[in-house]
Amino acid sequence: MIKIVRSSSTNAEVTDYYLDVIASLMEACGEKKYEDDVDLKQCKTEDIIIAPTAVDFVKLYFKGYKNIIYWMQGIDAEESYMRNGSKLRRYVLDVITKFAMKRAMAIFYVSDEMKKYEEGKFGISTDKKSFIMPCFNVSRTEGLQVDESKYKKNIFTYVGSLSKWQCFEETLDFYKQIEAIDPHAELKIFTFAEEEAKSIVKTKNVKNCIVTSVAPDKITEALANVKFGFVLREDDPVNCVATPTKLSSYLSAGVIxxxxxxxxDFYNRTADFEYVVPVSDFKPNEKLIKLMNNEINSDKLIFEYMDLFKSYYNPDYYIKMYKEKMSNLLEKKNDTK
Known part of the structure; x- marks a missing residue:
């Protein structure tokens, strides 16, 4: 039997989607899943437990569960150090992560870069038990039937929190440069930290901007008339291994x-795409200016984005690709670790 340990994060809807895809893979291999209302205490120690963090993994392991699947959402130690600046906390999380990697029945990484980074750091090979699947919470493509009128005006969006690593202030600085190019451009900010965002927008003196919040299941609708979406990051390990969920949200709504x-990972996957705008700094580049001024070929845009939803953002694709490998691991699930 399979038991999912749900995340307690504020981003639970996104994490639940990912955890359910992992469970679906094992169900395709013949396993059965406990309902969410079944308490962990009712599970058997030989059951398969899906853990959303390394800390959860360690707690479960010392409760006697040995068949644990570890989903590595991010590189926890570096993320913690970025938030708190504590070397001790970073060290402890490194110890916990290494422990989880060595003892996990299977590991899900969100990118090849993440796998390379963590294996290199700890000197561990996880090839035999590792799976790679990016973060996404949209696999439907109905929203790609876009109204071409949305590309007539340069409307931009920022969706997310104001966490330092999401580069909200840098995004505003970037957008201010866009206003100098197109004074009629607009920015829509969707965040649950509305008041703080409004304060920063005011300080930055950003014009033509609205700040509001929207429920996750309404985000595609909210992006209906948006042309461009920001996902700007600094050059550091946390970002280099990441696959931000909001990219799938943007693409499903036809947002560039x-x-x-x-x-x-996303940069490499879309290297040949016309309708994505990779940037190397926090400045508008020639490609963005061209897309702001030129007509968008919506048919080609849809073709490119659909390519991603056929594989990169398609749970069925990963279930089919990984079924045999997972089946082999499940056969050995009661082996001594």
């Missing part, structure tokens, strides 16, 4: 992503 090249 403006993203940092440091998001290596």
């Amino acid at each position: 992503p403006i993203f940092s090249k440091y998001l290596k």
Whole structure:
């Protein structure tokens, strides 16, 4: 039997989607899943537990569960150090992550870059038990039947929190340069930290800007008339291994992503695309200016984005690709670790 340990994060809807895809893969291999209302205490120690963090993994392991699947959402130690600046906390999280990697029945990384980074750091090979699937919470493509009128005006968006690593202030600085190019451009900010965002917008003196919040299941609708979406990041390990969920949200609504090249997995996957805008710094580049001024070929845009939803953002694709490998691991799930 399979038991999913749900995340307690504020981004639960996104994490739940990913965890459910992992569970669906194992169901395709013949396993059955406990309902969410079944308490962990009712599970058997030989059951398969899906853990959303390394900390969860360690807690479960020392409760006696040995068949644990570890989803590495991010490189926890570096993310923690970025937030708190604590070397001790970073060290402890490194120890916990290494422990989880060595003892996990299977590991899901969100990118090849993440796998290379963590294996290199700890000197561990996880090839035999590792799976790679990017973060996404949109696999439907109905929104790609876009109204071409949305590309007539340069409307930009920022969706997300105001966490330092999301580069909100840098995004505003970037957008101010766009206003100098097109005074009629608009910016729509969707965040649950509305008041703080409004304060920063005011300080930055950003014009033609609205700040509001929107429920995750309404985001595609909110992006209906948006042309460009920001996903800007600094050049650091946390970002280089990441696959931000909002990219799938943008693409499903036909929104052209403006993203940092440091998001290596997405950058490599879309290297030949016309309707994405990779940037190397926080400045509008020639490609963006061209897309702002030229007519958008919506048919080609849809073709490119649909290519991603056929594989990169398609849960069925990963279930089919990984079924045999997971089946082999499940056969050995009761082996001594």
